Amino acid sequence: MDFDLSEEQQLLKDSVERFVREEYPLEKRQKLTVSEDGFSRRNWATMAELGWLGATLPEEYGGIGGGPVEAMVLMEGIGRGLIVEPYFSTVILGGNLVLRAGDAARRHDILPKLAAGETMLAFAYVERQARYDLFDVETTAVRDGEGYVLTGAKGVVCHAASADWIVVSARTAGASRDRDGITLFLVPNNTPGLTRRDYPTVDGLRASELAFDRVRVGADAILGEVDNGLVLIEGVAEQAIAALAAEAVGCMDVLLASTNEYLKTRQQFGQPIGKFQVIQHRMADMFIACEESRSMSYVATMRLSDPDPELRAKTASAAKVQIGKSARFVGQQSVQLHGGMGMTDELNIGHYFKRLTMIDTMFGDQNHHLKQYAAFR
Numbered sequence: 001m002d003f004d005l006s007e008e009q010q011l012l013k014d015s016v017e018r019f020v021r022e023e024y025p026l027e028k029r030q031k032l033t034v035s036e037d038g039f040s041r042r043n044w045a046t047m048a049e050l051g052w053l054g055a056t057l058p059e060e061y062g063g064i065g066g067g068p069v070e071a072m073v074l075m076e077g078i079g080r081g082l083i084v085e086p087y088f089s090t091v092i093l094g095g096n097l098v099l100r101a102g103d104a105a106r107r108h109d110i111l112p113k114l115a116a117g118e119t120m121l122a123f124a125y126v127e128r129q130a131r132y133d134l135f136d137v138e139t140t141a142v143r144d145g146e147g148y149v150l151t152g153a154k155g156v157v158c159h160a161a162s163a164d165w166i167v168v169s170a171r172t173a174g175a176s177r178d179r180d181g182i183t184l185f186l187v188p189n190n191t192p193g194l195t196r197r198d199y200p201t202v203d204g205l206r207a208s209e210l211a212f213d214r215v216r217v218g219a220d221a222i223l224g225e226v227d228n229g230l231v232l233i234e235g236v237a238e239q240a241i242a243a244l245a246a247e248a249v250g251c252m253d254v255l256l257a258s259t260n261e262y263l264k265t266r267q268q269f270g271q272p273i274g275k276f277q278v279i280q281h282r283m284a285d286m287f288i289a290c291e292e293s294r295s296m297s298y299v300a301t302m303r304l305s306d307p308d309p310e311l312r313a314k315t316a317s318a319a320k321v322q323i324g325k326s327a328r329f330v331g332q333q334s335v336q337l338h339g340g341m342g343m344t345d346e347l348n349i350g351h352y353f354k355r356l357t358m359i360d361t362m363f364g365d366q367n368h369h370l371k372q373y374a375a376f377r
Helices: 007-023 027-034 040-049 068-081 087-101 103-115 231-267 277-305 309-337 339-343 348-361 366-376
Strands: 123-125 140-144 147-158 163-173 182-188 193-201 206-219
Touching: 007 040, 007 068, 027 348, 068 087, 068 277, 087 123, 087 147, 087 163, 087 182, 087 231, 123 147, 123 277, 140 163, 147 163, 147 182, 163 206, 182 206, 182 231, 206 231, 231 277, 231 309, 231 348, 277 309, 309 339, 309 348, 309 366, 339 348
Parallel strands: 123 163
Antiparallel strands: 140 147, 147 206, 163 182, 193 206
16 A cells, blocks of 8 residues: 655645644643633634645635545644644534535535635534433434424534534434434524533643523524434544544654653763663554554545445544554653653643543543444454
8 A cells, every 4th residue: 555645745744844843832832722712813824825724625615625645644743733723623523524414505605614714613412421422412403394493412512612603413303322313403603592611621622511402593504414414423433533543643753752852861870761771662662552553543544435334434443442542652651751740731741641632532432442343343
């Protein structure tokens, strides 16, 4: 299999690395995380100008016609920089849902604005009782005249406060754990009856708890087929997992490089501690963990276009298991080898470890996907 990037993909990779190097020192990121939005709208406009927001969209919607590999390249760079702008929630989740399920009018209305940095999206799918089961939905959407009335609650909706539109999963038929009967709705963030409780997450990003108190939407708010939304959710979840795997690889690369540099400078018994064999063995184990994750990131990305849904799901679960396992190992070892400094806010190590910990919980943790994978055999 050819893993070389095309000339256009390499240019995209170079632009992300240059942006991270010039615009994302840790001190600047720290200031962004405590700002009103939790990110920089100037950075968001720059990302649009650089073509990142439309990199995976067809040209007819203002994109450059890329696909999963372009998303992987961008997410790996986002991981290296610990970038806090809402690329994942807007482009990977919201943008892909609209692209997959929106009618022609919706796609032409929303996607060009997304590519231009004028519209942000969020995806509300997590419910308290569901754990990681995407089909466990208790939020209801009841037919009322020509439209629907949404009632229920969603949790940990990434970047909901800054989103113009929120894609919401709701039950239009069946019981709470039925696989059928789920429908997706595209809801404006300012719709009466929709309330938010916004908060910062442990990794420096933003999320919200949403409450839907008889929120009325028209029939044109429906994304995809009525009662058949789970297949869309599962498809976007596979894209999300591949993107998160790439982001985790970017985070782990930085942890490995930073720890390696530190071990060259920290002196003990008159020599750098990196010269001790036991430390070298531990660094070798960290390197192997990073490379195993990189391989699974590549596989998860390449399998997104496979027509076999079971193979795609198995690969996504396998990637999530490996990423969760490697991320914990590399994060813990990096902190330990840095001593107490590893968890201070002044050093980048703890910030990357926190983001890796959050990535493990998104769209199912290591244990959840290990069970999912075993169920396929």
